[in-house]
Amino acid sequence: MKLFRSLLAASAACLAFTGTAAHAEDLNFGIISTDSSAVLKKAWQPFIDDLNRKTGLQVKPFFATDYAGIIEAMRFNKVQLGYFGNASAMQAVDRSNGEVFAKLRSANGDAGYKSVVITNVNSRFKTIDDVFKNTKDVTLGYGDPNSTSGTLVPGYYLFAQRNVAVNAKTFKAVLPANHESNLLAVVNNKIDIATNNTITLDTLEQTHPDRFKKVRVLWTSPVIPSDPLVYRKDLPEATKQKLRDFFYGYAKTDPNEKKIMAAITGFAGFAPSTDAQLIPVRQISLFQEKRKIESNATLADDDRKSQIAAIDAKISALAAESKQ
Template sequence: MAATAIVALGGLAQAQAVFKITAIPDESPTELARKAAPLVKYLETTLGMKVEFTPVSDYAAAVEALANKQVDMAWFGGFTFVQANVRSGGKAVPLVQREEDEKFRSVFISGDPAIKGLSDLKGKTVSFGSPSSTSGHLMPRSYLMKANIDADKDFKRVAFSGAHDATIAAVAAGKVDAGALNISVWEKFVTDKKVDTDKVKVIFTTPTYYDYNWTVHADMPLAQREKLTKAFLALSPATPEGKEILELQRATRFVATKASNYDGIEAAARSAGLLK
């Protein structure tokens, strides 16, 4: 796209370009904007150009935005990365992921004292996040299947809250009997005391899998990709700027990643019939 083409020229032209980033809306718009603000500022300094965070309406819109080069970089979950890679004809390139994303997990939570494990969910109402969420739908559904539980047949009702924080709210309010979500959002709510853990408890934690990453389009010049990767890898909790960004991103540090890390996610999606 125009932005990346100008970047390739380097020099003063960079100052007139706009580097656009987006993220899957797995949390509220205000939370996403809060998390993006210091990162945008950091990337502006690193890249020497204006950086804009462009919110999208849903997960599918984030996939389309990257595949159609309407944005330069996107924050994807493992499943949305796979979708973007398929949609773009194999042109989605994951640059970095948080160290935590090498061994990510999901949790099932419930406010019903009678629900103590996955088998107790049969005949109950259960909420996932977005249909395209890795940690809020795909992987929880995958582990249900491994426990011989078919969500569509064994649950009284399947709901989709749209986001991890919304799933917690639905369970806490008793709108559903249980919910599945990203473990880092759950842990943040617990730490911030935004959920009463005497009433809402974790009933199952999944095994680990690869998840989130920052992805660019393969048409981005290699020099630009390397500059972005280096910028993320340089973030350190030892500096005030790095500490703020890493804490908001819920990251210990960023590490390099590759497309093959998400082969397991793709296999799970195809097995569950969620990727055509």
């Protein structure tokens, strides 16, 4: 009887271990909403098929209607691995137990990409200065609130530098949408201007040169670090290593892999990265927070000063970290 009980206990322990291991091998891969789910699935599925075949993992794509959906899914462990923009990756790291482990490599060798403001080639706006002559008569297609190139970068480098708030009081209308929707709205002359990025424009030029000719770029930002890949910190180390080995080696030599990556908005592969690549985005985010506090008339002077001092300390700490 004792032997029988021991065997039962051993079997139960084995089953428990097997269940845990199996769960660790089943992952959901969150992909930010830069386009419709159908378009994203078509571009990413061959890559995910290779990922499963080469690692032995069972990875399924996870699409949401906005960036927040992926961030929250990772927070509640419904997504364990994700492709993000830098701003959304910052949220995933801060709120969803995430960790940056890789970044995309551009086919042209660029260290990153750029945010742009675009308009229809036949619009009344010939320069970015034309836009700011009377923003109350301008319909702006803005990015997702967690988009780096669609919101955070133009918000800091363009609108904040000109002391222009992005809201319905300043503009005729502000219409948040993903990059693809904003691009099509400009091409079809449905909105006056829109934020976007050079990756989306490069893809449009290659796939629909006729539509690309309908776009005029009014403003271009400084370089934004390439989009990061994030996994949950609590994944088993063995699983993390499988993911790192796969991503770091993918599309380096194999022609079919190169073709698959090219279909994902022209990328060439991946390179190692860490949370440190988010430092510039954190600095921009803190600067914007500081500007809001400075303009908040409801705050007492002492409260305003203390909050600004706290933000300045964070910005200084990030500057020191970036030099290391």
